[in-house]
Amino acid sequence: MMWTEPVLLWSGERIGLEGIADLGFSRSGIPYAAPSTPDYQTNLNGQFILLGSFRITSSLYGFYEGRVSHQEGLDGSDPRIQETQGTPVAQGYIRFTPKLPWSLTLEAGKFGTPFGEFLTRNYPQDNPLIGTPLIYSYPTTIPARIVPNGPEFLLKYRYRPKTPQSYSLGTGGAWLPLINYAYPTGVMVYGSPRTFDYRFALVNSSIANPLDLGEPGQQIQWVGGGGWTIIPGFRVGTSLAEGPFLSGSVGPHLPPGTSLRDFTQRAIGFDLQYALHHFEAYAEGIFTNFKLPNISQRLGASGYYIELKYTWSPRVFTAVRWNQIFFDRFRQDTNPSDDLPSPENEASYVGVGFDQNINSLEFGLGIRITHKLMAKTSYQLNRTTGGADPKDNMFAAQLLYVFDVSNLLRIR
Amino acid sequence: MKVQTDGRWRKASLSTPLAILNLCLACACLGEVVSSSFSAELQPGSPSGVRAKSNTALLVASEIHGSVRIQSRIQPKSMAISMYSRRSGRSTGAPIPSPVNEVENVVLYLEGNTHHGVSSFVESQDINTPLAEAPVSARGQPRPSIRQINETFWPHVLPITTGTIVEFPNGDPFFHNVFSLSSAKSFDLGRYPQGQIRWVRFDKPGIVKVFCHIHSHMSAVILVFDHHFFTVPDSKGEFVLGPVPPGSYTLVGWHERLKPVRQRVTVDAHEPLAVNLVL
Numbered sequence: 001m002m003w004t005e006p007v008l009l010w011s012g013e014r015i016g017l018e019g020i021a022d023l024g025f026s027r028s029g030i031p032y033a034a035p036s037t038p039d040y041q042t043n044l045n046g047q048f049i050l051l052g053s054f055r056i057t058s059s060l061y062g063f064y065e066g067r068v069s070h071q072e073g074l075d076g077s078d079p080r081i082q083e084t085q086g087t088p089v090a091q092g093y094i095r096f097t098p099k100l101p102w103s104l105t106l107e108a109g110k111f112g113t114p115f116g117e118f119l120t121r122n123y124p125q126d127n128p129l130i131g132t133p134l135i136y137s138y139p140t141t142i143p144a145r146i147v148p149n150g151p152e153f154l155l156k157y158r159y160r161p162k163t164p165q166s167y168s169l170g171t172g173g174a175w176l177p178l179i180n181y182a183y184p185t186g187v188m189v190y191g192s193p194r195t196f197d198y199r200f201a202l203v204n205s206s207i208a209n210p211l212d213l214g215e216p217g218q219q220i221q222w223v224g225g226g227g228w229t230i231i232p233g234f235r236v237g238t239s240l241a242e243g244p245f246l247s248g249s250v251g252p253h254l255p256p257g258t259s260l261r262d263f264t265q266r267a268i269g270f271d272l273q274y275a276l277h278h279f280e281a282y283a284e285g286i287f288t289n290f291k292l293p294n295i296s297q298r299l300g301a302s303g304y305y306i307e308l309k310y311t312w313s314p315r316v317f318t319a320v321r322w323n324q325i326f327f328d329r330f331r332q333d334t335n336p337s338d339d340l341p342s343p344e345n346e347a348s349y350v351g352v353g354f355d356q357n358i359n360s361l362e363f364g365l366g367i368r369i370t371h372k373l374m375a376k377t378s379y380q381l382n383r384t385t386g387g388a389d390p391k392d393n394m395f396a397a398q399l400l401y402v403f404d405v406s407n408l409l410r411i412r
Numbered sequence: 413m414k415v416q417t418d419g420r421w422r423k424a425s426l427s428t429p430l431a432i433l434n435l436c437l438a439c440a441c442l443g444e445v446v447s448s449s450f451s452a453e454l455q456p457g458s459p460s461g462v463r464a465k466s467n468t469a470l471l472v473a474s475e476i477h478g479s480v481r482i483q484s485r486i487q488p489k490s491m492a493i494s495m496y497s498r499r500s501g502r503s504t505g506a507p508i509p510s511p512v513n514e515v516e517n518v519v520l521y522l523e524g525n526t527h528h529g530v531s532s533f534v535e536s537q538d539i540n541t542p543l544a545e546a547p548v549s550a551r552g553q554p555r556p557s558i559r560q561i562n563e564t565f566w567p568h569v570l571p572i573t574t575g576t577i578v579e580f581p582n583g584d585p586f587f588h589n590v591f592s593l594s595s596a597k598s599f600d601l602g603r604y605p606q607g608q609i610r611w612v613r614f615d616k617p618g619i620v621k622v623f624c625h626i627h628s629h630m631s632a633v634i635l636v637f638d639h640h641f642f643t644v645p646d647s648k649g650e651f652v653l654g655p656v657p658p659g660s661y662t663l664v665g666w667h668e669r670l671k672p673v674r675q676r677v678t679v680d681a682h683e684p685l686a687v688n689l690v691l
Contacts, residue, residue: 278602
């Protein structure tokens with residue numbers, strides 16, 4: 001006897017739901033803490049990420065990412081940290097892949113910025129360490145919701161207390177990093193002809209200050225990039241972006257005659273990935289500057305990181321990441337525009353960087369307990385040059401679990 | 413003769429027909445003459461008077477043939493989640509050599525006379541009989557392989573015997589990183605480009621789940637048996653298993669995402685056995 005009706009393979013692949021749960025522990029110093037407050041703190045944090053993909057037609061797909069996280073201070077901080085943050089739609093977009101040359105693909109919705117490389121592997125199972133590169137996380141003295149009235153404003157905040165929380169900005173942080181974990185809303189086109197790849201997007205917010213839909217201050221700006229895979233495993237790429245960076249809430253406080261479009265960020269980035277056998281290397285650099293009409297000099301910053309990972313056995317890997325950021329110094333001719341009030345004490349800022357140069361070394365160990373369960377631990381050393389030792393070294397440990405939600409829920 | 417069981421070496425138990433014929437096949441393939449002490453051990457436990465001393469043992473064996481059908485609803489595989497634009501070359505665009513249906517991912521195998529409660533995944537590899545490469549090289553057949561093509565492992569399910577070397581050629585124009593953390597075999601082949609082949613030798617019976625570090629949606633399953641009595645049905649569900657020495661066995665129909673189906677079968681000499689399995 002023979003049965004002929006086939007059970008089609010993968011016929012049900014219309015939906016994919018993946019969950020990532022991680023539990024973290026960190027103990028770190030608080031730089032420039034007031035004498036009466038603790039100079040260290042211990043935190044527990046947990047995060048759940050839900051990723052979804054949906055096939056609508058053979059060339060039309062939908063993608064979704066939602067996040068919820070909780071942070072619980074165990075000691076050190078006063079008041080004790082107890083914060084839950086939910087991002088129902090971190091990403092949500094439609095992807096259309098018509099059968100066109102150059103593998104042309106279109107995306108529309110809320111998606112990860114195409115600038116840089118790290119965003120594509122910022123999930124805990126892809127990041128071999130626990131911390132993130134400084135260029136993505138170090139909060140500079142450039143504010144998101146305040147219009148600096150001159151160089152001294154920025155200098156005033158060079159020694160502001162920084163807590164580890166301020167390094168994990170998410171959207172709308174008060175102090176802008178050079179690049180944020182930006183999930184702007186817009187449209188993007190990308191593809192990969194032969195060994196090259198390209199991407200170009202028109203989005204609603206800058207790479208340093210991503211704004212959600214509905215937030216005031218959204219301005220159209222462009223982000224582009226491309227790369228060349230020289231040989232498999234070795235790729236070099238570049239990214240470009242320009243657009244306004246201030247949040248819309250500063251609108252009423254803008255200097256007369258200026259608009260949000262006068263406060264712009266320009267950035268050019270370079271990235272490199274190399275992998276062979278059990279060795280992986282990643283490097284990324286950025287040159288960026290912020291234009292503030294009431295400071296005649298564009299405030300430039302450059303930063304980079306180099307990350308190396310080696311897998312010693314099927315279960316054990318180690319990684320190390322070296323970061324540096326350099327900030328422009330105020331020049332002698334840095335004066336406010338003619339129609340704006342001039343700073344009172346010019347001598348105090350000439351030759352001083354608008355933030356402290358910083359370097360950081362993070363090294364860590366990862367253990368794959370099972371295919372879905374991984375443990376990581378890392379130690380991060382942070383140092384500034386020309387300033388006081390921030391003493392914000394951090395020890396962290398993380399346990400993460402990746403699971404198939406659609407199987408769990410029996411979604412067919 | 414010694415065998416390894418749960419990491420300990422002990423005297424071999426050769427009372428099951430599977431163990432006996434497994435050794436017969438191995439020896440036949442190697443073209444070796446079985447020693448008198450070896451055959452003396454076999455005789456008491458040999459069903460139906462099968463003697464491993466001579467290759468004629470194979471002549472009295474019969475085949476099990478029939479068909480298998482999947483009636484249960486199979487949980488579909490999850491769709492790949494690729495949130496970000498690809499930045500390292502593109503897929504080949506070549507058609508994925510997918511099987512016609514899930515029945516090709518079914519593995520049929522025999523569990524032996526369980527005098528000792530052993531299943532076919534219990535370790536009983538003969539360390540003095542290097543089954544590893546001998547059956548492959550002696551027969552001049554290519555090594556079994558699991559290709560990586562269009563971000564898919566092909567075949568998805570591969571049954572092998574202990575000691576088999578499996579190749580993992582990369583057919584995609586970008587890196588893959590094949591690995592497994594299964595207790596039966598853990599390995600990490602590292603990243604390697606198109607055209608390169610890495611291989612792994614499987615010495616321990618069990619189920620080995622294979623993944624790719626770079627493409628988390630890729631998976632494959634290798635079933636490592638300590639005997640030769642297994643087969644994979646064709647696209648119509650038809651299969652032939654054997655030759656099998658006379659005796660009573662349990663025929664198991666295994667699918668990755670279904671509960672295994674077991675059926676008792678009795679194989680007579682010179683009498684092919686027809687079996688239909690429904691999963």
